[in-house]
Amino acid sequence: MSRITPLEPPYEAEIQSQFDRIMRGAPPLMLFRVMASNARAWEKFRAGSLLDRGxxxxxxxxxxxxxxxxxTGCEYEWGVHVTTFAQAAGLTEAEIRATVREGAGAPCWSAPERALISAVDALHARATLSDDEFAALSSHYDDAxxxxxxxxxxxxxxxxxxxNxxxxxxxxxxARFPKG
Known part of the structure; x- marks a missing residue:
């Protein structure tokens, strides 16, 4: 059980409308129900505006x-995304596994994807990108x-x-993290 009690239905009309917009009619995730139990936290979370495609x-x-x-060892969110989006994103089983167990060095990735994963790894480890990492990333991706x-x-x-x-x-x- 979550350390903070999630909202339970029936939800206030505005919250239900927000859940419907985000979840496209599916039941809201536990994460959203917990966040929405605190109005300020929920508003800040939604204000991040990264729930769209970009x-x-x-x-x-x-x-x-x-x-x-x-x-970050977040099997909860990793599993939600793999289950919901991996197939539509064209991710193979090997690529899904590599997001957890191998990283940028896995042979399944293209050169742009290796640069992408290396940047994610660098940001996670050091909260910055070296000049070489930025150059590799910018050789495949524009500023936006x-x-x-x-x-x-x-x-x-x-x-x-x-x-977590x-x-x-x-x-x-x-989905669950792949074993071994």
């Missing part, structure tokens, strides 16, 4: 999110995409802090 394509976005969540990559890393690190720190139970039918 300039990255779905595959790039999901690689950034999956790798960030894997590095670089901003989005950095913002997504920070946003999903925060999401990971929330899910509040000990959110894993969603029932979501």
């Amino acid at each position: 300039p990255l394509d779905l595959r790039e976005r999901e690689i950034v999110i999956d790798r960030t969540c894997a590095l 995409k670089i901003f989005e990559i950095i913002l997504l890393c920070g946003f999903y690190r925060t999401v990971s802090y929330l899910a 720190g509040l000990r959110l139970p894993l969603e029932e039918k979501t």
Whole structure:
């Protein structure tokens, strides 16, 4: 059970409307129900405005999110994203596994994806990019995409802090980290 009690239905009309917009009619995730139990936290979370697609394509976005969540040990959010978006993003089983177990050196990644994952790893480890890491990233991605990559890393690190720190139970039918 979560360390903070999630909202239970029926939800206030405004909250229900927000859940419907984010979840497209599916039941709200535990994360959203817990966050919405605190009006200020929920508003700040939604104000992050990174729940939309942005300039990255779905595959790039999901690689950034999956790798960030894997590095923070956030099986909750990693599983939600893999279950919801991996197929549409064209991620193979080997690539999904590599987000957790291998990283940028896995042979399944293209050169742009290796630069992308290396940037995620650097931001996670050092909260910065070296000149070489930035040059590798910028050789494949424009400024708008670089901003989005950095913002997504920070946003999903925060999401990971929330899910891990509040000990959110894993969603029932979501993916789990690959073994070994």
